[in-house]
Amino acid sequence: MRDDEGRLVGRSEIDALWEGKRVRAVGSRLHFRPPKETKHEFYVAVLVQTLGKEWAETQRALKPDKRHVVAQWLDALDKLRRGGDAIEKREEGEGLFTADATGELWPLICLAYDVYTLLHHGFISDTGPIIKRLRHPDQFQGARYELAVAAVFARAGYTIEWITETGRMLPEFIARNAATGTEIAVEAKSRHRPGVLGRGGEAPAVDEVKVDVRNLMDGALEKEVDGRPFVVCIDLNLPETGERSFDDWMRELHEAALEHLGQASEGEPDPFSAVFFTNYSWHWAGEKAARRASSFVVVPTYTAAPLPDDEREVLAEALFQYGDVPGGV
16 A cells, blocks of 8 residues: 555555544554644654553653663654754644754654554554563664564565564564565664664764674574575664765675675575665764665575565565655644
């Protein structure tokens, strides 16, 4: 399914005005909301509800700089709502304002939209293991990226089955296309770096950051996929500034992680069907305006289990739309 602006959404949003309230459905739950609430505000409200009252109370009891990274993003949103001379807002209608997305606000809204998407499709619950990991500071980054990748597949029309089996090295989830029957094994890995996304230490200077995802790639390729097409998703977590562009990072990435993959042949194909490299790195911008997300797809010449071309194209479209969150009321 697509929305009115052509975005892939998987399952359409369900909302209506009734007796002065806006009624929005998320999965099997109805939410009665203010009639002029924007979609961004609603997605964030769903995220806060999913994380839970106990989590929120625990965060409020901490000093601001000791709070979970999501709680810090919520503080930034609260600051924006309160306004002030330092906040540049534009009035779009009666009681409706817009502002430039910052490195604190846009990752919050994208995460909130991912959680909404997966709840709406019934692929996660607020008591499930991945939400428990999302609440945990040390596990947040990995859980956040797995949710992002799963939301991409859900918007492209796939169902998600999280893998809980232990004893084998298995990927994160199986994505199934109900229309074609294709089953895809999906692995998601995000590069940890000090000082960002709740990690300890100081963030390195831009000229000191290396792509350095070879180990993530090699580790992903050790997963057992039982003959299914295999999609590896790796987030680079790199700062995009005037000093280093995405093109600069791509040249380094090719040398660090891709060059050795060009040795496959028809007799010895690559074990992956595609690699989705992403750079969902708005958080590096902090209070400054965030840039667009960057993504690209690597498809091997020889692969043990190829993806159908039309499915790969839809998945790539959903991937490239990431960060384009529906707005308005």
